[in-house]
Amino acid sequence: MALPASLIASDLPGNREEAELRAIFRHDGLTNARLAFSASGESCGYATLDFESSDAASHALARHEGRVIPGHRALFKLTLSTSGSGRPPLPSYRLCVGNLAASVTDADVYEAFKTLSGDVVGARVALHKGSKHCK
Numbered sequence: 001m002a003l004p005a006s007l008i009a010s011d012l013p014g015n016r017e018e019a020e021l022r023a024i025f026r027h028d029g030l031t032n033a034r035l036a037f038s039a040s041g042e043s044c045g046y047a048t049l050d051f052e053s054s055d056a057a058s059h060a061l062a063r064h065e066g067r068v069i070p071g072h073r074a075l076f077k078l079t080l081s082t083s084g085s086g087r088p089p090l091p092s093y094r095l096c097v098g099n100l101a102a103s104v105t106d107a108d109v110y111e112a113f114k115t116l117s118g119d120v121v122g123a124r125v126a127l128h129k130g131s132k133h134c135k
Contacts, residue, residue, distance in 0.1 A: 005050060005051045005052070005053055005054050005056070005057050006048055006049060006050045006051065006057060006080075006081035007048075007049045007051070007057055007060060007061055007078045007079065007080060007081055008046055008047070008048060008049075008078070008079050008080075008081045008121045009021065009046060009047045009049055009076060009077065009078055010045065010046040010077045010078075010079065010110075010121040010122035011045055011046070011074060011077045011106060011110070011122045011123070011124070012035075012043070012045050012046060012047060012069070012074070013045075013069070013072050013074055014042070014043040014045065015043075016035065016043070016047070016069075016072075017035070018033045018034065018035050018047070020070075020071075021033040021035075021047055021049065024064070024069075024070060025049060025060055025064070028051065028056055028059060028060035028063065028064075029051045029052040029053060029056030029057075029059070029060070030049060030050070030051055030052075030056075030060070031050045031051060031052050032048075032049075032050040033047055033048070033049050033050075034047060034048045034050075035047045036048070044122075045122050045124065046121050046122050048081055049078075049081075057080070060078070061078050061080070064076045064078060065077070065078045077110070077122070079121065095113075097109070100125065104125055105125060106123050106124055106125050107123075108125075109123035109124075109125060110122065110123035
């Protein structure tokens with residue numbers, strides 16, 4: 001099976017812009033970068049990155065996965081996309097999980113669900129503003 005020519009960049013900081021992603025991946029054969037936004041205009045924290053070929057997408061995945069996002073402390077989380085490059089997008093769903101321990105992190109939730117389904121593109125633990133504990 002051929003490698004898709006698109007990647008999903010997940011857990012992106014909310015202030016990330018498409019132009020920044022294009023600049024970061026400009027030498028990797030990027031043809032398009034699309035940030036996802038909710039109906040209210042809030043960033044969903046992920047983007048679809050389309051590449052000129054499967055080889056270019058594979059190279060970008062190997063080169064950027066797990067590296068620090070320029071200007072942020074967060075790391076790139078890149079996965080192969082099952083949509084993009086002219087294919088119809090898959091439906092997107094949000095799952096809310098309650099009663100998490102105070103020590104649970106975004107990475108913990110992401111890894112737990114990623115082992116259940118390879119289609120997970122990101123995870124965020126909602127925190128109370130004052131206490132920084134899980135909601």
